[in-house]
Amino acid sequence: MSVSIDIEEVVKKYGNDTIINGLSLHVKPGEFFTLLGPSGCGKTTLLRMIIGFNSIEGGKIKVDGRVVNDIPTNNRNMGMVFQNYAIFPHMSVKENVAFGLRMRKVPENDIDKQVDEILKIVKIDHLKDRMPIKLSGGQQQRVALARAIVIHPEVLLMDEPLSNLDAKLRVEMRNAIKSIQRQINITTVYVTHDQEEALAISDRIAIMHNGVIQQIDSPKNIYQRPVNTFVSTFIGLSNLIDAEISKNQGCNASIVFDHGYCVFMENIKDTVKNGQKILVSVRPEEFHIRSAGEGLKATIKSSVFLGLTTHYFVQLENGQDIQVIQDRDEQDIIPDGTTIILAVNPQKINVFHYENKTTLIRGGKE
Amino acid sequence: MSVSIDIEEVVKKYGNDTIINGLSLHVKPGEFFTLLGPSGCGKTTLLRMIIGFNSIEGGKIKVDGRVVNDIPTNNRNMGMVFQNYAIFPHMSVKENVAFGLRMRKVPENDIDKQVDEILKIVKIDHLKDRMPIKLSGGQQQRVALARAIVIHPEVLLMDEPLSNLDAKLRVEMRNAIKSIQRQINITTVYVTHDQEEALAISDRIAIMHNGVIQQIDSPKNIYQRPVNTFVSTFIGLSNLIDAEISKNQGCNASIVFDHGYCVFMENIKDTVKNGQKILVSVRPEEFHIRSAGEGLKATIKSSVFLGLTTHYFVQLENGQDIQVIQDRDEQDIIPDGTTIILAVNPQKINVFHYENKTTLIRGGKE
Amino acid sequence: GCGSGTSEKPKTAAGQEEKVLTVYTARSESLNNLVIPKFEKETGIKVEMIVAGTGALQKRVASEKNNPLGDILWAADQTMLNSSKELFMQYVSPEDANMGDAFKNKSGYFSAAFADPTVIIVNTNLTGDIKVDSFADLINPALKGKIAFGDPASSSSSFQSLMAMLYANGKDGDPMSDEAWAFVDKFIANLNGKMLNSSGAVHKGVADGEYTVGLTWEDPAANYVKNGAPVKVVFPSEGAIFPGESVQIIKGCKHPENAKKFVDFMLSQKIQEQVGKELTVRPLRKDIKLADYMTPTASIKLFKNYDEAWVSDNKNTITAKFNERLEKSMK
């Protein structure tokens, strides 16, 4: 019963600005699909095109194989949570949530039941009869969420639906969303700026940049095997360090950092050449801090305690500033000014072409 | 030149609902003070009382020792970033940001310079002449931020100013905010729902719940030594596990979990009695997963990959569900169903009174 | 204190009045256009005309009585104004002697200059073979709902028509007799609930073919005839009322001397003659010739026992009685 969404070469222009230029993607039936990308990259615009609020200047959007470009929104059976909530100011919380059900002519009894249920899930059942103006920001956002979910649409579009909730509630809500989504198998397109959320909740993630999809992949692959430096630096923190390929014919390649630290790589593409300049991406938490041995020599400039972990701002010998994250398990906070040795794990690092910034790791898509 | 803020026994009522009932706190000059609390706990309300948009039903607010209850907002020299942005829709980005400077009669040249500068900091200088209607959610939020910061007020109040930005930008912005705040030494009250942000940016944090301050402390103390179970479970994840005190007269106490796992504690208050029921709070990342030895026996139910770490949903022998977080360093993901042993580090755990939920750790404030 | 008592009398240094005169006029445009420019030219006095309905002008004069802004009220007649004499200045023009006997300024306030008898206006396209010669014809069921009649409680012309009707049907010409009012009842029934609220709508309505007949006064009706509209003027065979439309000086006005000149001018031979020759109002000076499209005054039957003073004194009683009849006709 769940539907697929195909976006084929769509174009969106605002006046003369082309925001999206020939974007394509496929969302599988029942999939939880997340759009991730920097502010202003076109996420909201794309969602609005799917539901039909934005005109489409080119290309097609298909739902279950049927082109919907010309179907009016109210016939598309899609639900949407708006970035600015868009709660009806003239209706109480309950009426807001019941609105979609009323439109669907659900019997009054059932409406009450379903509204009560969803309000409990989003934890605002005690505010049932409040008017929106008397709600806090997070409460409003939850009304918007409940309103979109309660109608069990075929397609659910959510634009940063949890951005104004506290961490704990956000985790609860995202679990609730995920379980409802699974239960009734709604094809869902989700926009968030919270990477942890994206990684935790999504079946697949699309990373967008300037209206262009950079990578579509499972959360794990996106995180571990970014296809280019944009994805690598956008998802989680990544330090990009200059290095060179060292390759004797026939055998696998190594990477050599400035000052000679050399790491043997098993998964580098065969196309690389000896001496080729590359960018090595190392996540801050992938560094092992040592006091001596093989590795990049560095000095600790400052540190920030972040509860679970500690962030170090570190300077390499070549002058590059990088960040290193150390778990709470390891020693107490290392004082500023200490010289350390940073080692990397060849399985966990990524290597990119110096010029076009795409991955040089085998199996990584380009 | 920076000012302190004293809030003394303030009361806020909406009609018959008392939202805040006699809240007091002190913000030091130049301090970066963060309010953290669940959605609807009264954070926005408190900010609005400080700046003077909400009436005060009781108590006093002092700035630099002077009661400001009756001073009109525009004479308070406070800046505010609103949760709903409150951008002037009829002014371009530039005009929005310049507004406060104009009001201060800054010469036109300087205005241009300062606006350009701040727009660069918040990375929307290319959108200078856009009207707000043509901005994405995150871009709007950055306008609001720039507008409040550019006037360099004595007190800066920010209500979730970064909630609609992507993770990377959020880190950049919070660093920018922090460095501006330091540079000109603005006393800042900040509301966020992002704990990491709160921990990273704040000098001190106040945890609010239902209009009541639970704890005011440095980020580290808040995280490591929560005064009660609310704070402990609100900030970061905490598993609360039942246990008992075992204490032979004179010497220090141990805690004994169900099934006999016993941990010797050095920092428990002397007032505890042998056999007293307690709650032990253990953060998911504080568990050591072992395959054998001393510890709590548990079974892995499921796991989620979260990039930096892996979350395990685990069931203890006594049936309680708890969460455990393992670093990427440790082994590959442990399969569901595996039986494990969980050990705790006595230095890192917290112990609370079973009934009134307050801390039993020495030095922890109550 | 009223304005006239203060020192700022608009007199020039020589003790002469400013050469201006403010005239409140409800008279027809043709009359204004003929008379006013002539007056200005002859006397060098600039006339400022305030043109409005009779009622509005009367009200204006009354409201301004502490500080009159107008000099001349050129509207209404003695019947209507007698009850508010105190608003006007007494003045009998030297020309008064030359006026017809019935139209001499006996009160001292109101100088009747022209007359506008009550008439029936008939649309010749619509009457077909319905005979309309008299008031009696107006209760013909064939005319039911086709009669244009104004509200006698507010329109002076309709009031005069009502008076004519009452005199025509009263027992022995007694307008307050039951017979008179019985006729009014029938007339009201034949109006079929239609009563116009503006006297202008009566003749305009008939001329436009909205109504077949209307009760109005001669000037506009004759003017339509003159301009070629499909209407004719009928003097009801029972008789007509012949009110002397007067001109009066407002008490305490700023330019009494100019105003007097204006009154004199109205009654002068030259003007009376010219109006008689060119327009559709009847001059009241003795021995003035009328234009040939006008019904000769001699052939108009008047009510012998018409008593202007009585009508003037009793107009409120009459309108109240009419309203009562009207109310009774409503279910």
Add this chain to the structure above:
Amino acid sequence: MNYAGEKRFTIWSSFSLVILAIFALFIIYPLILVLCKSVIDPQSGNFTMSYLTKFFTRKFYWSTLINSLQVTACATLLAAAIGLPMAYVMRSVKIRGSGFLDILIVISYLSPPFIGAYAWIQLLGRNGVVTNWVNTIFGIQFDGIYGFAGIVLVFTLQSFPLVYMYVSGALKNLDNSLNEAAESLGCTGFERITKIIVPLVMPTLLASSLLIFMRVFADFGTPMLIGEGFKTIPVLIYTQFMSEVGGDDGFAAALCVIVIMMTILIFLAQRFLANRNTYSMTALKPMTAQKITGVKNMLSHAFIYLVVGLAVLPQVVVIYTSFLKSNGGQVFTGGFALQSYQATLFSKDNDVIWNTYMLGLVSITIIVVLGILISYLTVRKQSPLNSALDMITMFPYIIPGSVLGISFLFAFNNPPLLLSGTALIMIISFAIRRMPYTIRSSTAIIGQISPSMEEAAISLGATEMKSYTKVTVPMMMPGVLAGAIMSWVTVISELSSSIILYTNSTQTLTVSIYTEVIRGNYGNASAYSTILTITSIVSLLLFFKLTGKRDISI
């Protein structure tokens, strides 16, 4: 909104007091003079209830009140039922020539006194062009638009532009994402109007309905011309006050009291409802007109063009009439000629045009400045003083213009307030009579604006005054302009009080139209009316040019 410093005496309190003083002088004082008459016996000078008793015991009189209420209720409902969808369609659908249509709609509100209703008689009277045409084609005996139905028709077509303008302004402030949210929840176009749009623009709808209600309730021109036996209370008042036969001032004053009481009741009801239904929004994304296709597009166009066509019909007829050849301006002899223009434009002195616009401009300036202030005070600075202000400013709208004119003459004809005969008295009467348009629409719009905008400005260091002028006022502009345009259009077509107050040097175009009409010279009247229409179109175009607005209800 609650400011900490609210309780103290601020600049706003002094504004309130000054404005209140102005209104007390120019409304309360003259009114009291008039209203005293309603309960004082002119002979004995004693208190009497006889006038009121007379009204309520005689069906002849009280039936006019019933008539008025019926006509008013019908016309108000119909006007709202037409104006609202018009505004919605024009805002949401791209209509060809919408800018032009907007002007036509405004112009149709500028119904020249008397002549507008007369144009309907020419079309739909017993001998009307359309009547004859319909009667011959269908062989029926349609008896013209006289009476109840006709009055309702004319009032409706005359009034819907007000709803249209106001609602259009309010829609501009409505956040489109609410619309979209409804649509995503499965709400169809029509339901969206009833469930979302109407409730959200309710304050504006109520405000405009109130104005229509009061305007229709107090209008005597139309029922006077086409009412025939159907008498409404304003006609009764007018005829009592303006009677040529000796009306009864006391009774007329009592009638005024009744009308004023009625309208105060309506006003209070409206305020009660509007206050309960005000929702602030901030339209970062207002509705934009979309191109649509197919049947919907055709229906939208058909609806708009039909209504606008009907509404401007009287104007067209009047313009047409102005070019007809006639005898003495009364009897049209067939054929066309410019004689009416010769008789008006070229032969008489044309100060009337200048007067109309000069007086109008001064008045509209006063109206806009005070209107914006008053609406702000009454919405954002709620206090008993400002509530009183809100109510009092509606009085001049309620009171029949002629009554107001007379009361002005009465009150300001003595030193030290010797104003009668001056241009000032005309301006004051224009300004206070037509201000409610601007006040109502501004008040409605201000309720929609989220207070957080002002708060933001204040937090940036703006004084309340600055935040008001720099932020609130610009954001109010759609509503203010909607009202100001209506004020403007009605100022330059004001008649009923100017007819009492004008002098030769302050005669306006409408007075000229009126004076021509009352002596039956419809040719000249039409010519004047055409001049009024055309010059006001020009004034509107000029206004948009100067303010850089492209569509009229911005």
